[in-house]
Amino acid sequence: MDSSPALLAVVGLLLALWTAAAVWVMLRASGREQKTVASRKAALRMARMLEESPAIPVLVRTDGRIEAPDRFARWLGLAKVPEFLSELADLDGSGLSEQQVEELTRKVRRTQKTAKPFRMSITVPGSRRALSLNGTLADPAVSPSGAALVWVFDYSESQQELSQLREDAARAQDDFGALVGLIEAAPMPMWFRGADMKLRLVNRAYVEAVGAESADQVVADQVELVETVGGRSASQVAQQAADRRQPIERIVSATIDNARRTIRVTDLPLVGEGIAGYAVDIEEMEEQAREFRAFREAQRSMLDQLSIGVAQFDAQHRMNFANQPFHRVFSLPPGVVNDRTTFEQMLLIARENGRIPEVRDFPAWRNEVARWFLSDEPHEEAWPLSDSTHLRIISQPLPDGGLVMIAEDRTEQLALSAMRDTLLRTRTATFDSLFEALAVFAPDGHLELWNRGFPGAWGVDPEMLDGHPQAEDLLESIAANLADPKSVAIVGNTIRSATLDRKKREGRIEMADGRTLDFAGVPLPDGNGLLTVLDVTASRQAEEALRERNRALEEADAVMTRFLANMSYEFRTPLTSIGGFAELLSSGVAGELTPQALEYVQAITLSVGKLTEQVENVLDLSQSEAGLMPLRKQKIDLLPFVTDIVRAEEERIVEAGLTLDLKGDPGKIINADPQQLRRAITNLLDNAIKGTPKGGKLLVDIGRKRGDTRIVIADNGTGMSQHELARALEGIRMAPDGKGIERRQGLGIPLARQLVEAHGGTLEFQSRRNAGTTATITLP
Known part of the structure; x- marks a missing residue:
């Protein structure tokens, strides 16, 4: 049990190590997975890039197998990429041709054996696709067995552009050659300056203009065509055009072929370096321009002398000339030409002055009139104005788009025309109303005009005259009505004399019915001849009667x-x-x-x-x-002669209680019959004494007026009215029945008048009731 913690520790350590190892394995696996995903993404991206790239890689192995994307098959027009290189030429005609496949196979094998790259361009049969093939030995990392890697480029567009460029270059070269030939053959001097503004190229016309031997000499000596003008030489003007990058055009004089000519010089900056220039001889153009200006001035001066209004408008409808009659016709103010008044404004001014017809819609009418500028034919209109003026308007379009407007006042012509029509009708009515028979013959002999009495006078059918017959035909009809048909030749000669000889001729002819006609041929101002015919039968009879009576009167x-x-x-x-x-x-x-x-x-x-x-x-x-x-005329000293007459009547004047005043200058001598003149003066003085009451005054005045001698006998007596004076002047005259004598008042005044008139003088009376009478004797 003592070993249990150690064991547990060992076991725990082992578990920890195992866990750590498992975690490390998991982490490593996860990293590899990420790298795999990244590699896969990179491969996909690379494949996509290759798919979208302008070039397609084709791998050709040593056994002839090929590896390529499907896009390569589409470029060749194949359904899919073939397995071997030799299958690029399809039996149905798709893909490459056999010759192209053989050439490609040969180059690929040489590259596989020698590692020498190759380039090849092919065009896919049946299409406009052009491919460029660049082959190299594949890297061992790509194919370790010595495969060939062929990069295929589609340069169809580049090939078309290149072909187009080649064509353009060839065309440009041809055009350049033609342009050079054209410049060389151009009749006008042309040149080219470099960036230093020195001549580099001139044409043959330039060489001939400056009188050089060759273009090389001109360039070497820098012979300028244009002289220095205004302190600027030709090169300085060209430099100024280069600095402004704008062409400069000027008109100068230059010596060409040993003659001074006016030329238009143009300096034109080019896109690259340099200035091109050319000169156009405009001497004839300037001469024509001067002649045209002189002609235009003469024409306008002549138009100013016309009585018809004329105005000129340019293509912009602006007035550039108008003569004085045009101003008067349309009542235009001065300065309309200098103000460049438009056609529409001119119509508006004329409308304000009442010089255009009255229209309901003036703007529409004005637009219609303005269409004259667009017409190809002249247009004519009649404009009746409100003041009874009639204008004849003519519009004449000009080739430059302008217009000539002519305005003629036809008022007087229309009045004359109406008067002429009236005169013609009056003439016709007058002709028909005359007693004379009239006919007008043309110079060629045919009858033009006649009145109603003409056919009746000659006894011809009026319907025959409606056809305006020739004189010969008319004379044949007249001859049948004459007493002597052969005498018709006299009428024909009269017509011929009036129409052709332009001489007046008269004649008389006897008709078969006993009538007598007088006729005369009179030449008319218009070249025609007038034949007048008058029936003088009654007048001839009256003439005979008058002759008889005249003999009886004699x-x-x-x-x-x-x-x-x-x-x-x-x-x-x-x-x-x-x-x-x-x-x-x-x-x-x-x-x-x-x-x-x-x-x-x-x-x-x-x-x-x-x-x-x-x-x-x-x-x-x-x-x-x-x-x-x-009359027994002799020279008479007038003042003593009249004094003796007055002295003879002195006793009567004193008995009547009158006073007399005698005035006159001595030395006036006249040639007259003293006895008859004494009787005339005595009768007038006697009438004055009788007509003047007691206390009245008499005046006898001897003078001269305008070279004639005047004797005035005046009184301030009772006078006479005009009726009484007229009766006194009548004296004695024949009775109305012509068989006796009728007496009027006394004989003194009529006898005095007869005696004065017998001396070649005149006797005049002025008298008013209760104002006296004045008798004036005028002797030559």
Whole structure:
């Protein structure tokens, strides 16, 4: 029992050791299990990585067996991975071709024997997949028996990109060669500068422009095409373009082929190092631009002289020109061109001024008008305005998208057109209303116009004229109605003379029905000829009657002349005898007369004197009206002549209680018949004395006006009304029945007027009731 604790201790120790060993074993087993799990996870991860990697490992053993993932079979288009390498070429056409398998087998065996790696590229038949095979001898840890490890890469996309790059490189090389050839053959100078701004490359046009022998010489000598302008050389301008990384374009003058030319030079920074440049000869363009500017200025100056409004708009609908008539037509304010007023704004201004048609929807109408800019054809419209103005609007689209707008005021033309229509209708109505027969013939001879009396005058059918016949056809119809058909040639010659010879010609022709026609051909301003026809049958008969009556009047005139000559003797002889006998009786030849008888004799003498004066007045007046008044003109000093006349009437003036004022400058000489002029002045002075009451005044004034001599006899007497003055001027005239003489008032005034007019002068009267009368004699 003493050994029991020791035994127990030993047993306990053994149990402890056993427990410790069991725990150690369990812990070790647990660690191994964890390592196994970790290894398994690592293997799975590695397998997954291999599965997702761009390369597939294929292990080829010495006996030809292969180990590869299923992805390798899919790349080759096989259902599964074959067991041997030789089975990569399937009998149904899948997989690799036999030649590819043989080449791959040969390279794999060489690697297995010599450990020399190999590279191989294949394309899977029937697909666009390209594979790259890199084979090496497998590590002994992988396969200790000398297997070959082949890494398979799918570089299909890389192969396509590489092919594309090769094509692009070949194309770029071809394009570069073509570009170099194009630059060399370009007609404009072109060059290239390096980073140091020195010339490195120039084309043939540059060499010819600077007059060098070759491009190498130009580059070696750095011959510049463009001279220094504004203190900056061509290389400095190129450096400035390089610094800005922006192209610089300028227009300068340069000497090209020994001639100064205007060129446009462009310095263009390239993506890499360097500056490219080219020069375009714009001398002809500048010349054309100058000519175009001159033409445009001349055109606009000419448009300003037109009476039609013209305006130009650019592609942005902005006004760049408008002449003065256009401003007036649309009442535009000054400065619309300088303000670049748009087409729509111009319409708005014109609408405010009432210079466009009245429309219900102005914005819609304006948009419709603005479509003129989009049209390919000219457009024309008529714009009636509210003030009765009529505008003719024409829009002409321009090739650059602009528009030319033409505005013509047709108000006057329309009024003239309406007036012309009215005149034509009036002319037609006038033609048809005339007694004359009218016809208008064209230069080619056909009938153009006629009135209703024309066919009736010639006796032709009116329906025949509706076809506007030729003159020859019309004359054939007229000839049948003439008394002498051959005389129709006279009518034809008259028509020909008016239309072709442009001369007026007249004629007369007899119709078969006894009528007589007068016709005349008159050339018209428009080149036509007018044929007028008038039936003068009645006038001819009247003419014959007038000739007969004229002969009778001439005979009567001769009788009257003889009568006046006889009356001059027959009247004066008895009156002279009566006066002589009265004087003998008063002288006592027949014995002493009683006082009463002597008074009778004196009365007879006074009556004979008055009757003699009246007879002479009647005879003189009758001779003057008959044109038989004899004048014996001589030079007369007018002032003494009139003074003698006034002195002769002095006694009567004093008896009537009147005063007379005689005025005039001496030295006025006229050529006249003193006896007849004395009678005229005496008659006028006698009428003035009779018409002036006691205390009145008379005026006799001798003067000159506009080279003519004037004798004025005025009074402030009772005067006459206009009716009384007219009756006094009539004096004696033929009775209404033409068989006797009708007396009007006295004979003094008519006789004075006849005597003055016989001297080539005039007698004028001015008289008013209770204001006196003024008689003015004007003698040349």
